[in-house]
Amino acid sequence: MSTPLVEARGIVKRYGPTTALADGQLTVLPGESHALVGRNGAGKSTLVNILTGLQPADEGEVRFDGEPAPALADRDAWRRKVACVYQKPTVVPELTVAENLFINRQPLQRGFISWRKLRTEAADLLATWDVHVDPEARTADLKVEDRQMVEIARALSFGARFIVLDEPTAQLDNREIERLFTRMRALQDSGVTFLFISHHLQEVYEVCQTVTVLRDARWITTAPVADLPRGALVEAMAGESVTEQAERQQTAPAAGEAPVLLDVRGLTSPSYTKIDLSVRRGEVVGLAGISGSGKIELAETMAGLHTPTAGTALIDGAPLPFGDVRAALDAGVGCVPRDRHGQGLVFGMTIGDNATMSVLDRLGRFGFVGSDRRRGLATELIDRLDIHAEGPDQPVSDLSGGNAQKVVMARALASDPRLLVLINPTAGVDVKSKESLLARVDSAREDGTAVLVVSDELDDLRRCDRVLVLFHGRVVAEHPAGWRDHELIASIEGVDHG
Structure with missing residues (x-):
């Protein structure tokens, strides 16, 4: 040897x-x-x-x-x-x-x-x-x-x-x-x-x-x-x-005939073309595709990060504001962004600050934030997400990758969103943290929240009631729950649609 x-x-x-x-x-x-x-x-x-x-x-x-x-x-x-x-x-x-x-x-x-x-x-x-x-x-x-x-x-x-x-x-x-x-x-x-x-x-x-x-x-x-x-x-x-x-990976019952919460028609941008999709209350819809398919840009559009060149999106019948994250948040959209390091966390701040920064207007009046109310909500979110930490005052930079991602998820849930947009929600986290994060998807479904999941991880997509596959900016396939891995991968790689 x-x-x-x-x-x-x-x-x-x-x-x-x-x-x-x-x-x-x-x-x-x-x-x-x-x-x-x-x-x-x-x-x-x-x-x-x-x-x-x-x-x-x-x-x-x-x-x-x-x-x-x-x-x-x-x-x-x-x-x-x-x-x-x-x-x-x-x-x-x-x-x-x-x-x-x-x-x-x-x-x-x-x-x-x-x-x-x-x-x-x-x-x-x-x-x-x-x-x-x-x-x-x-x-x-x-x-x-x-x-x-x-x-x-x-x-x-x-x-x-x-x-x-x-x-x-x-x-x-x-x-x-x-x-x-x-x-x-x-x-x-x-x-x-x-x-x-x-x-x-x-x-x-x-x-x-x-x-x-x-x-x-x-x-x-x-x-x-x-x-x-x-x-x-x-x-x-x-x-x-x-x-x-x-x-555990078995998908919960589909949303059936629940009311449509998100209704997208003809949405077009440099990254995607003429997208039609709908997500009902309590329904989890996945978006899959290779890099450059447009799936991430489409999800980010729902969260207010981009402005499409054509098309409409309604949330509960009202126009979804484009290109304005704050307005999207006010409209009821919560988002876990694709990169927790660059987009998801402020590493110079505490867990409590990061978890509650999107709902500060609810924690006080006239621009003042009630510290006790903020701390109480942060503690509640730490418990709800099973974040392993000393408390809300611990710097978020001290956390492992899985717990840091849970803080990003906690902030997305803090506003009690009607539409939850999750982009690569389990990237770079361990097996246990992944299961904990995906359990939040099940909880959101049970609460009647509409969920849009974008991921390259097949395990993330197994929780979905159906998965839409984008290829070169267009929706080319839809797979209901129970799909087989090789079928979904074939659609993602463009094998079965020319």
Whole structure:
């Protein structure tokens, strides 16, 4: 057996009274893709911070190629060992690809940056690792998958051959994911080793050879992916049997002949064309499609983020205001946006502030907010959403991904909306948090709320009474509850409609 490229043993990390990692273990062999999975709060991020030298372990050791990890202050030595490509970009969006690749180490000529040499070296680096991106392109203009490859190339240029991918597929559609996996396999053939972190377990089976499970801040198991059935993997993550999972996914009875709450006719914009759809009270309607299908823009239009060029939308018979989020909120629309980091949360504020900011006008008069009423509502929402927190005054930045997403959901529900728009509501959250968030969909249905769910996750769409599929901006198929995965995927990928 070859010497592990990376080995972590007996890792313990405490933050005050909180033990973030009680027994972290990881052994990654050269040239493999190794999955690290576990629910939010299991200790994955803490272990990654220690593996990348961002934080020291209180106990235990990390070794690279059999040698002890560099001193924490020796950043150059760490960069030669390991790099992490995070869900949130670490590139500077306004700089070019070449400038990002060699930031703070630009080639100099007579004391000045040699722009010609910079572009040449960037082109050579990208070609070496088969990354097809224009070195002079502005990084902000890149697709997510290309930005990720630029970050990987930058890491490889330091000499690192161990790359941590933290939720790399969270913002990619199926085709982009497959392209990323193809690139990963090619890089593996070139001697690059990956630690792959994802909540999408199917991806673990597609791209990884080995999987390590953390639960409750402890190592649970490491096994070849081929030897660990999906049920056993989920059970290792959850700590309990998941035989009831299929039953939980059964869809509730359809809304039947309940009154139509949302009625959309002929809605058109640069992203979609002549959309007709209706959602009844107590009905959950899904929108599916590949990236660029128009599904997200259509949902965002319902939430007041865009103004269509033609068509109408009525909510309870009254015109739905376009291009005005506040007016849409007043009209009875609650929204969980697609990106909790950029659109969903204000990280400098508390859980209570974030959960109640959309209903401050209800918590006081003449521009003054009653602190007791705000705190009471926030506490109620924390309990209702089962947000694991110390209380409403805790900074939202302290929360795990699953609990942070619950805060976004809490704010959407705080206004008691008539129409609830959910865009990728479970992206980047663990199995338990996903189930908790989807249970809110069932509660909304029971309350008579109309729900519009946009998601790339099939499990999110199973809760729907029916799913509309968009392809190139048009509705091309409708699948009632009980659809089979291959049927829906065929519609999404454009297989069954030319």
